[in-house]
Amino acid sequence: LLEVPTEKVLYRLWVFDPDSQYGRTGFETAFKSGVGFLGSVTFPVKLGGKPGFYALKLSGSTRNDINADSLPAVLMPAPGSRFGGRRGEFAAVLAGYQYLAIYPEAPGKGWGIFGQVYLSNGDPTFLDRSAMLGVSGNPRVRPQDRFGAAWFRYSLTDRLVGALSTRLALEDEEGVELFYTLGLSRHLQATANVQVIDSAVAARDTGVLAGLRLTASF
16 A cells, blocks of 8 residues: 655555455465556545545456456356456546535534445446445534435446346346434444345345444443
């Protein structure tokens, strides 16, 4: 990791093994499938006196096979399919968060909007486009709490959809998520969240997931 902070811009560069090394030391097959990279440029800004940041990220690798560790077996194309034959992958991400309100009586608290747009050249990457947009922050009446709501959409690479069309009908995945974190004390928080997801598997009904988490810090 190389990080270069300047007065107005933060530069970061990562170089890594594009294969997942979960459960391994990483030295057994280090860089066997190529080299991956991620570079980002982050700009802190102020709009109307409100702080925010915007970032451009570029990522890619020299791999020429499918990252099988990232897909369940049912979504693995058969050998000889049209997906997974290209060498090299590249993607660009534009992301940002912008405060729309800050609270003078509670320094560092406020709320704003965030978003991200992702584009890639597809094969052998599984996603070719994705986007998210949402709002998050602290309610003014209880600045110790946090809330958030977001919409997202994922588009699977056309070559992958085509390669699996005789086995499984796939489409874009879309959904929304909402959460609220209640600050019970300085060291105790309770978070409730709900997700509504229209799955990428066309035959599945829209799913609803709900969760509750209690977090203690010491």
